[in-house]
Amino acid sequence: MDARSSGTLGGLGGPPDQIYMITGLRSSAAHSGSVDGAGRSDGRVADNGIEVEDLVRQFKNGPRAVDGISLEVKPGEIYGFLGPNGAGKSTTVHMLTTLLPPTAGVARVAGFDVATEGPLVRRVLGAALQEAALDPHLTGDEHMRLQTALHGLDHDDRRTRGRELIERVGLSDAADRKVGGYSGGMKRRLDLALALVHRPRVLFLDEPTTGLDPQSRSALWEEVTRLSKEDGVTVFLTTQYLEEADQLAERVGIIDAGKIVAEGTPAALKAEIGRPSVEVVPRDPAKAEQSAAILGRFGRPVPAAGEALGVRLSEGIDELVGIVRAFDEAEIELASLVLNEPTLDDVFLARTGHHLEGDEGAGDSGEMSLPDQAPAG
Amino acid sequence: MNEVTGEGRRPGDSYLPAALGVCWRYLHNLYTRPAQFIPSLLFPLFFLAAFAGGLSVVADSPGFDYYDYTAFQFCFVLIQASALAGVFAGFSIAADFELGMGRRMMLATPNRSAIVVGYAVGAASRLGLTWVVVTGVALLAGMSVGGGPVDLAGMYSLALLGNVAALLFSAGIALRFRSLQAGPLMQMPIFILLFLAPVYVPQALLTGWIEPAASVNPVTAILNAARSLLAGEPTGILAAYAVAFGLIALLALWAMSGLRRAEVAG
Ligand SMILES: Nc1ncnc2c1ncn2[C@@H]1O[C@H](COP(=O)(O)OP(=O)(O)O)[C@@H](O)[C@H]1O
Numbered sequence: 001m002d003a004r005s006s007g008t009l010g011g012l013g014g015p016p017d018q019i020y021m022i023t024g025l026r027s028s029a030a031h032s033g034s035v036d037g038a039g040r041s042d043g044r045v046a047d048n049g050i051e052v053e054d055l056v057r058q059f060k061n062g063p064r065a066v067d068g069i070s071l072e073v074k075p076g077e078i079y080g081f082l083g084p085n086g087a088g089k090s091t092t093v094h095m096l097t098t099l100l101p102p103t104a105g106v107a108r109v110a111g112f113d114v115a116t117e118g119p120l121v122r123r124v125l126g127a128a129l130q131e132a133a134l135d136p137h138l139t140g141d142e143h144m145r146l147q148t149a150l151h152g153l154d155h156d157d158r159r160t161r162g163r164e165l166i167e168r169v170g171l172s173d174a175a176d177r178k179v180g181g182y183s184g185g186m187k188r189r190l191d192l193a194l195a196l197v198h199r200p201r202v203l204f205l206d207e208p209t210t211g212l213d214p215q216s217r218s219a220l221w222e223e224v225t226r227l228s229k230e231d232g233v234t235v236f237l238t239t240q241y242l243e244e245a246d247q248l249a250e251r252v253g254i255i256d257a258g259k260i261v262a263e264g265t266p267a268a269l270k271a272e273i274g275r276p277s278v279e280v281v282p283r284d285p286a287k288a289e290q291s292a293a294i295l296g297r298f299g300r301p302v303p304a305a306g307e308a309l310g311v312r313l314s315e316g317i318d319e320l321v322g323i324v325r326a327f328d329e330a331e332i333e334l335a336s337l338v339l340n341e342p343t344l345d346d347v348f349l350a351r352t353g354h355h356l357e358g359d360e361g362a363g364d365s366g367e368m369s370l371p372d373q374a375p376a377g
Numbered sequence: 378m379n380e381v382t383g384e385g386r387r388p389g390d391s392y393l394p395a396a397l398g399v400c401w402r403y404l405h406n407l408y409t410r411p412a413q414f415i416p417s418l419l420f421p422l423f424f425l426a427a428f429a430g431g432l433s434v435v436a437d438s439p440g441f442d443y444y445d446y447t448a449f450q451f452c453f454v455l456i457q458a459s460a461l462a463g464v465f466a467g468f469s470i471a472a473d474f475e476l477g478m479g480r481r482m483m484l485a486t487p488n489r490s491a492i493v494v495g496y497a498v499g500a501a502s503r504l505g506l507t508w509v510v511v512t513g514v515a516l517l518a519g520m521s522v523g524g525g526p527v528d529l530a531g532m533y534s535l536a537l538l539g540n541v542a543a544l545l546f547s548a549g550i551a552l553r554f555r556s557l558q559a560g561p562l563m564q565m566p567i568f569i570l571l572f573l574a575p576v577y578v579p580q581a582l583l584t585g586w587i588e589p590a591a592s593v594n595p596v597t598a599i600l601n602a603a604r605s606l607l608a609g610e611p612t613g614i615l616a617a618y619a620v621a622f623g624l625i626a627l628l629a630l631w632a633m634s635g636l637r638r639a640e641v642a643g
């Protein structure tokens with residue numbers, strides 16, 4: 001699946017900004033607006049933000065899964081932690097949620113040190129981990145009952161809170177069925193509801209949409225956005241999906257092999273890469289070679305899907321007119337011409353030398369990634 | 378709408394609800410799945426039937442000075458069944474940590490020792506039914522009771538302490554290995570300890586290597602005291618309680634250090 005946001009020729013000739021708008025991306029203004037919109041002065045960062053300095057996790061007889069990362073998530077912000085399988089995303093989440101002590105470095109969640117103030121950290125955070133740990137023998141309601149008890153909610157609060165959340169994630173009809181019979185998407189939704197019972201100020205979601213169908217995915221995006229915008233919850237969300245980081249997160253940290261290779265708003269990250277690419281499909285497949293030669297005059301070839309030919313524009317968007325003219329002069333008819341804005345994958349490629357989504361094309365089948373290996377001992 | 382919770386509350390405020398939540402789930406799963414529960418009841422009954430029935434000739438041997446062989450065996454089976462209930466709760470802890478629910482509890486519970494306490498309360502609560510069944514069967518088998526209510530309360534209390542000790546021991550193993558494969562490691566030491574006590578004949582009649590083993594075995598003190606209470610002739614009660622509480626104190630440290638190990642393992 002092509003996760004890149006692409007726009008058609010519709011924007012041709014307009015000023016660059018306008019083209020970005022038509023590509024359907026959230027404009028950079030929307031991004032910076034919401035970051036600033038959280039509108040809290042630095043003094044409140046400690047309130048429900050996340051601060052991480054040189055965090056390291058070295059597994060015994062295992063990899064240095066997290067290798068000195070530093071980051072800051074502002075209160076109320078949605079932070080996307082993007083990286084391929086095995087990059088160290090879950091290990092980071094486990095350290096920030098006090099499930100795993102850091103080997104070195106400092107991390108504070110809502111101002112509390114994860115290493116020394118575990119109970120206080122746990123009180124303010126909610127988490128839906130990569131493998132939703134649910135008891136197949138309990139119903140949805142019974143999970144709520146357990147979770148509200150674990151958090152020590154008042155008795156009166158438990159019932160109403162449980163009902164409210166079950167309803168919010170659309171599980172009212174399944175609430176008294178055993179979780180063993182739930183679908184993957186239902187389990188995710190229940191897990192999210194459980195993570196919210198104590199009204200956490202900071203929410204960790206570890207690959208919340210991996211394996212979800214598109215509808216469930218966008219429903220979850222909506223809910224996450226609502227939590228951040230309406231409730232002011234800080235969200236730390238890991239994902240392997242470019243699209244998710246791009247559309248949902250206000251700021252993105254890209255992690256590879258335990259290190260953060262890039263950080264910023266999606267718009268800023270992509271702007272660093274700068275140049276967009278163009279993909280064309282000649283109407284007559286026999287003209288592919290000739291078409292490639294024409295494109296080659298405008299930049300470096302980049303891989304494209306199917307019949308399409310791609311080029312990363314060396315000068316920028318202004319060259320589009322030249323490309324169209326060149327094909328016109330060569331009398332090659334085009335079945336399509338697509339302008340692709342740089343994607344986070346391009347950012348990833350530029351920083352690491354390899355693609356984020358491997359050859360197997362993660363994300364097309366909705367397959368679950370393998371659970372963390374947890375060797376005994 | 379999402380008003381910040383509990384600014385004025387301390388993590389300790391959720392200790393009891395959390396422990397009760399863990400306990401509730403444990404009992405709920407136990408009683409809604411008879412396949413889990415029945416075997417743990419049948420096992421001690423099998424012992425009672427086999428020993429009290431088959432070995433009752435022991436009561437005729439010279440030097441056997443207890444008043445009733447079924448009652449003699451009953452005390453052992455009561456303590457064994459109670460300890461076993463603790464071990465079974467240990468299995469549940471191991472399964473929870475193997476299958477992920479452990480992580481949910483570790484994440485949601487500010488004060489994590491509440492998890493172990495919750496299981497302990499659960500393991501102790503399930504004793505009620507175990508005691509009723511074991512005692513009922515022994516009475517049906519013709520056991521006579523020598524002691525009065527206070528004696529019996531003392532006897533059942535000793536069984537309860539044995540249950541707590543076995544649970545803490547098993548929890549320590551479960552939290553270290555976090556896998557059901559560690560089941561034998563929870564069960565075997567407790568079985569060995571139980572059978573290195575005067576199971577079939579009074580301590581005075583033991584011979585060979587088992588005699589010194591039994592005399593230092595903490596189970597011996599507890600078992601002898603329980604039998605004396607059932608007979609209505611209490612002896613060595615204070616010592617038995619001291620041994621039981623000492624054991625529990627040590628094993629609580631063992632369980633809590635296991636919890637620390639589980640915490641750093643992730
Ligand atoms: N408990 C563990 N023991 C040893 N190695 C581990 C453990 N958990 C994860 N790892 C390793 O650490 C690396 C990062 O894993 P993880 O944080 O799960 O990555 P991600 O969530 O980004 O897919 C991987 O190489 C993984 O095999």
Ligand SMILES: [Mg+2]
Pocket residue numbers: 086089090091130206207
């Ligand atoms: Mg992961």
